[in-house]
Amino acid sequence: MRSGGRKRRLHFSKIYSFTCGRASLKEEHSQIGGPGFSRVVFCNEPDSFEAGIRNYADNYVSTTKYTLATFLPKSLFEQFRRVANFFFLVTGVLAFTPLAPYSAVSAIIPLIIIISATMVKEAIEDWRRKQQDIEVNNRKVKVHKGSGNFDYTEWKNLRVGDIVRVEKNEFFPTDLLLLSSSYEDAICYVETMNLDGETNLKLKQALEVTSPLQEDTSISNFHAMVKCEDPNANLYSFVGTMEFEKQQYPLSPQQLLLRDSKLRNTDYIYGVVIFTGVDTKVIQNSTPPPSKRSRVEKKMDQIIYVLFGVLFTLASVGSIFFGITTKDDINNGIMKRWYLKPDSSEIFYDPKRAPVAAIYHFLTALMLYNYLIPISLYVSIEIVKVLQSVFINQDIQMYYEEADKPAHARTSNLNEELGQVDTILSDKTGTLTCNSMEFIKCSVAGTAYGRGFTEVERSMGRRNGSPIHEAVTGGNDDTAPVKGFNFKDERIMNGNWVDEPHGDLIQKFFRLLAVCHTAIPEVDEVTGKVMYEAESPDEAAFVIAARELGFEFYKRTQTSISVRELDRTSGKKVDRLYTLLNVLEFNSSRKRMSVIVRNEEGKVLLLCKGADNVMFERLAKNGREFEEETKEHLNGYADAGLRTLILAYRELQEDEYREFNAKFIKAKNSISADRETLIDEVTDNVEKDLILLGATAVEDKLQNGVPDCIDKLAQAGIKIWVLTGDKMETAINIGFACSLLRQGMKQVMINLESPEIKVLEKEGDKDAITKASRARVLHQITKGKAQLTASSGGSEAYALIIDGKSLAYALEDDIKSLFLELAMGCASVICCRSSPKQKALVTRLVKSGTGKTTLAIGDGANDVGMLQEADIGIGISGVEGMQAVMSSDIAIAQFQYLERLLLVHGHWCYRRISSMICYFFYKNITFGLTIFLYEASASFSGQPAYNDWFLALYNVFFSSLPVVAMGVFDQDVSARFCLKFPLIYQEGVQNVLFSWRRIIGWMLNGLTSAVIIFFFCMKALQPYAFNQDGKTAGKDILGATMYTCIVWVVNLQMALAISYFTLIQHLFIWGSIAFWYIFMLAYGAMSPTFSTNAYKVFVETLAPAPSFWLITLLVPISALLPYFTYSSLWMRFFPLYHEMIQWIRYEGRSNDPEFCDMVRQRSLRPTTVGFTARLAARTNIIRR
């Protein structure tokens, strides 16, 4: 607490110039109490009568789809909304009428089995969501229980008006009104990553009147009334007033702490609960997750419609024939088929009313031929997908050990979509990078220091097979790594810098790093080690670097900075105090920050660090000694994917400073609208004639394996777009770091940084700005497109970089298609400074504009829109904050797992599901068509060839399990080969395995099988005696034989179609066939009232007859012959890509690099991004 106490003495509001004009909110506040502004909160009195009548929502948040009461009706409704299921329900109901060709029970039981299986699955999924809710709702927070006592309670119990105490690094449980904090001026730092994805800390400040409430006891007597706006989704606005001690105080967003943001750098705060549960801004912002369906499934629906078409056609053909023959039964009063007694028949067969009979018969036929539509398809697919998800979750290679986080497929219905991704839209911070900065290199006085290697260099080195890199990186075990510091250079470290040629400059350089910042040191009481809390990770990296190199910043007061540094001459550690005179803050237009300090010698120094483009122009004539070298180093750093800053300093004369200070204070205190510009001008005048010291290079550390992963994805032909809220420079740096950009790539930049627009902005004419901006964006886009078309066919790769403001115009209706065309032509696209909404819009544009599958990946709440909009949303669960994960479809811990997720699981799932669906249709067409063919020889009367239970159980027992096994386990190519030949992924993107060609091919295969089975069985059995005893085969025997053949054919077909035979496959395939025989035995042994014509059919009639066995040998083989011939021809002469890989594996040539390369090259289009491409580009240059 001592450090807290020390901190309390600091008034950071002095360091920061708060820019929000607090006084100018008058007109908005006048609305309070009116419509839309009706909320009244009685602080600290949640139990009072007035609070009671308001009846605000509690803080319980529920994300479940069903409750106990609504589960049954709602989920049933969901089930029968599916056309196929509804159809089966209708036929199930019709089965109870005399129209049914089979018994009602046998028709309804499969439906019940299938529907209940789906419902069980739904229930389990919803239960999981419930568990998650319970976890969130039961988090603990300290709440005021009266008379100054704070006690823990669950989040869900919070009520409007409660006063809570939130400790450091805790999440805010509700939207809170900040009352006070551990700091004396009642400020606190808030991390809003979960809301907007911005990583820098936000500063919030309470009203001055409440800031003294710093103790638990002081809260007990606090009473106030807050009137404010109603719950709404706007994160950045808040209007309210607080009535405290008879005084009205206006409230602004500055006092509002939002749920799911996090308290940082502040020991504790007190706050009043304003909005709870569903009223909080975060929840208001969250839209219900859109239900996503995969492309394959949508196509499957189309196939089902086609099959419905076939079904209706068959049924009507049957009915027409039936109508004709029925009408024919009585001809001029003479009965033809007298044995049917047509003269005294009910309506269904009445020749006198043949048309009506035909219509009734149509329904019968629908019921009979509905075996064409696989009833178990949906449920099988769902089961398969759940199991696939289990495998995704279980994959040890997607398990992040450090955080104990496995991959987590939250929705299972998009698995196969993972195999079809065309474009990846990625967030940057926290997704590609881990948002930790490491000081890695620097250039001081024209000499480059730092022997560390960046991730990019390492992976390029690995690619090259260069042993140097590995050797150097291998030797870093001697010292424990310091977070944020990865600098290795014996010339500088351990005080060796003293002996370097420009020792004085090196000293100045690190002194600048130790002094020029806004970080706060925190001394660990035990070890004496100094830790820092900084606004941004790069700043922390600088201070840490300075500390590690002997310039330990250890104390900050309001007016001074203390540094313990190595004295150059004596070689001893000395404490030096720098009097802090001014802080010239960083902002995005200045792109630099400076401090003005007075050192112990009394000299006034201006220390400045900033981006290269603003810094070089500010150098003094005599300060450019090392400019050339530094620039060269900078280029190298940028290519290695580093963030660079230029450091420079200047000595100020006493009078010069005094003059500046007077102007600066005046500018700071001015209240006019152009206060910002005034400050800028003043600072601009002093930050000039600088003397260059050098440059720093900080690695915005990419997550492990990101470059590799991006390279693999690029090789797989997936386009990668980066959408980030970051600055353009940072984004470009990262683009370089992860090889999305490279030297020699043509960059098409779209931004609004033109002088005319700046002029217009000064004038403030909004319409003119909009017009000029739009014109500029349009111009840049058309120019880019012209460049692109001019070089089309050339080897040049283009990169598109666009910033948020321009994006706003580019996404307008009339420009967006042009923009999309340009973007699609570029190898990589980077959108920087984009808002969450823009991210979602871009995603939508790509999704609907190209019609291809998009995948969005992100980690923060600012990515939620994008994740929901994309076909697949992937959340990164590695960092804190669950917003993205909660709205994602699949959560992984690291970006690098995307490679395995897409290339291995995606490919497998796509292949499995598409083969599975094809196979499903195949087996049902085979079965359904034999029924139809039999009908044709039974004058379409609607008599099935098979026993009722044979019919009913076909889809449930005798053919389903092998398909499920295929859907879960089949692998065309092992994981190793999927990764080795990423191009196999294109099979999914181009939808080769689920093209209409292939689907129709399978259907034709089904047709062939059905025809062969039916005619062979019919010819072999009828009308002759079929056994030695001389007995002839009746309907029962023909039916059972045909059915046996079908069971064999569909299962053997499965065995032929799969390429991965584990024990499980054997078990299911042979098990299904064996089960059929067992079923025949068991069912045949039941009493004849139940088994009807299947009674003892196997034991007595089929098994003793050699012809039965001969038929069941001959027919399946003949039925499979066409498929076998076709596939062996194609495999040999026109192999698909996965088949080529099977060849490679089979021939054991996977270790033959040349051969593999040849395969890789086949139908491979050159990759334009990734380091493979970078290497290729480099070698090209060398060759030239």
Place this chain on the structure above:
Amino acid sequence: MRQIGVCLSPKVSLWFENLSSSLLLGLNLMEVDGGRILKVSSGAQSIPRHSRKHKAFYQFTQQSLPACKPVLTPAWVITTFLLMGVIFIPIGLITLHASENVVEIVDRYDTECVPEAFRSNKVAYIKDNSIPKNCSRYLKVYKHMKAPINIYYQLDNYFQNHRRYVKSKNDRQLLHGLGYNDTGSCKPEESNNGLPIVPCGLIAWSLFNDTYTLIRGRSELKVNRKNIAWKSDRDHKFGKSVYPFNFQNGTLMGGGKLHPRIPLSDQEDLIVWMRTAALPSFRKLYGRIEEDLNADDVVVVNVTNNYNTYSFGGKKKLILSTTGWLGGKNNFLGLACTSVGSSSIFISIVFLLLHMKNPRIL
């Protein structure tokens, strides 16, 4: 699973892969992919007893279970096709031979048994009970026929598989007799004159009732009409104490009558008839001759041509046939087997040629 500290050692997996690939050099046609192996503890410590189980479970969750991955290589394909040829051609020939050995005499008599005078209106003829329906057919035995010789009748264009027809019976009544009253499925043949019919329904009502008497030389050939139905039907579907009742008493006559004193389980022609045929053209067993017929014997068949097939244009045939181990004289199976076999060989040769001519580029 994660708690047990599973870790992968690249060395071990590499070793395993090498091992498996070297093992598999022997297996020409398939490769077993062992995938990665789980290393439970580092070093050469003793492997815990459960490791096999763990390993299997690990392989299962990591989808790397040992599996065979068949590839349709030319060798595979050609061998398979050849094998199929080698199997099916002999089977086909044997089957054909069996079928050739069966002697079958088919005689269509529906037209010939109608006197010339009635040929223009056969329906009237068959419906007129006053006209005698006797008719004689002369069958010449062209080859020695070994007993037992089965006698069949064959009907064509007769839809015993019509849904209305198939449903028109009552299994319980057949088994339990009059005690079972719910005979709704038998409509319109469920009752007559207010009394229930046993056996009810259209199937029974339309019982085939042509009769055949076979005479060789001067003596009548004994036709055994027992044992022509399936045993399970006799024992479990037709009641031993169920006697025909009120059967064929109606105004409209259907087919044959039943002896009211014989229980249904012994009325085998009814049982045979009621096991409905699968297709509109079917044979049913009539009886058996239990003595050999010699070549050039002439068998005179006295037919009572009662059954009406004329109204729907059906044919009636009488068949005498011996049986082989495969049943009747059916060449189809044999032909199909031989053609499947020979086309397999043909395909394998074509494939071989194509394979030789076009080296795989890949």
